[in-house]
Amino acid sequence: DAGVIQSPRHEVTEMGQEVTLRCKPISGHNSLFWYRQTMMRGLELLIYFNNNVPIDDSGMPEDRFSAKMPNASFSTLKIQPSEPRDSAVYFCASSLMLAETQYFGPGTRLLVL
Amino acid sequence: AQKVTQAQTEISVVEKEDVTLDCVYETRDTTYYLFWYKQPPSGELVFLIRRNSFDEQNEISGRYSWNFQKSTSSFNFTITASQVVDSAVYFCALSENNQGGKLIFGQGTELSVKP
Numbered sequence: 001d002a003g004v005i006q007s008p009r010h011e012v013t014e015m016g017q018e019v020t021l022r023c024k025p026i027s028g029h030n031s032l033f034w035y036r037q038t039m040m041r042g043l044e045l046l047i048y049f050n051n052n053v054p055i056d057d058s059g060m061p062e063d064r065f066s067a068k069m070p071n072a073s074f075s076t077l078k079i080q081p082s083e084p085r086d087s088a089v090y091f092c093a094s095s096l097m098l099a100e101t102q103y104f105g106p107g108t109r110l111l112v113l
Numbered sequence: 114a115q116k117v118t119q120a121q122t123e124i125s126v127v128e129k130e131d132v133t134l135d136c137v138y139e140t141r142d143t144t145y146y147l148f149w150y151k152q153p154p155s156g157e158l159v160f161l162i163r164r165n166s167f168d169e170q171n172e173i174s175g176r177y178s179w180n181f182q183k184s185t186s187s188f189n190f191t192i193t194a195s196q197v198v199d200s201a202v203y204f205c206a207l208s209e210n211n212q213g214g215k216l217i218f219g220q221g222t223e224l225s226v227k228p
Contacts, residue, residue: 012149043218055213091158095225098214099146104158 002010004105006092018080021108022026024073025094033093033102034067034077043091049075082112101102115140117207119219126195128228132221134190136205142166145209146187149184152221153201164188195226 005024013019025032033048047057049069057067064083068074079086089109092100116139126132128145138147162172164181176193192199207214207218 033214033216035216043216043222045215048213048215055217089156093158095214099208099210100149100214101163102162102214102216103160104150106157109156112162 002054003096004092004103006090006105008108009106010109011048011109012113013082014113015083016081017112018078018081019110021077021092021110021113023075023077023105024076025090025092026075026103028042029094029096030072030102031095031098031100031102032069032075033095034075035091035093035104036088037089037091037107042049046077082110084112086110087112115207115209115217117205117219119203119205119222120173121214121222122220123223123224123225125227128197129194130192130226131191132195132224132226133155134187134192134203134205134218134224136190138188138205138207140186140209142208142209143194146210148206148207148208148216149179149188149190150204151201151205152204158204161190176177192224195224197228200224200226222224 007022031050034046037043046059047067052069067077089107091107093104095102118137145166147164151159178191180189202221202223204221207217
């Protein structure tokens with residue numbers, strides 16, 4: 001079975017550009033989570049969805065960040081405009097339902113110059 | 114407030130040694146879940162174990178074992194006869210039942226196993 005799929009795996013962009021990260025959860029999973037990993041802050045939850053509906057976006061750092069889940073098999077995390085401090089690894093995870101085990105994608109390593 | 118503390122930032126052992134990674138958590142919820150994830154140098158996060166707050170039985174899986182003690186709010190992870198392939202960053206995480214599955218991660222322990 002395919003795990004969580006994320007694209008791109010690496011992204012290098014310049015400050016001010018729009019960045020879109022993509023995630024395909026495990027088929028049949030109803031909950032999807034976006035996390036960010038940095039050296040300073042560790043792993044932190046940005047937003048999560050249940051049945052395609054955003055439940056908690058309190059971790060989204062600023063209005064420059066937005067996330068959507070138009071259907072059960074696709075989600076995007078967008079940063080517009082990007083800033084150097086957004087450089088991090090962004091992970092997407094999915095679970096069968098809330099509070100169940102989350103399985104992580106390989107991550108997207110973002111570098112904003 | 115919920116919190117996970119992994120006091121050991123880095124541990125270095127020689128192959129075949131046993132090693133224990135500590136995890137202490139804080140929560141006010143009576144129903145919660147504890148996890149361990151492994152992050153090898155390649156960067157992915159690999160699920161190792163999930164434990165709910167009502168199950169304090171220790172678990173063993175091959176060379177891995179976990180000791181859950183509610184009295185001390187600890188969920189420690191032991192690797193027996195460590196191998197070089199065990200070198201990774203290990204994260205302990207907490208999820209509270211009333212928080213919808215949100216994972217709170219510790220800062221991680223970087224384990225280095227030398228041949």
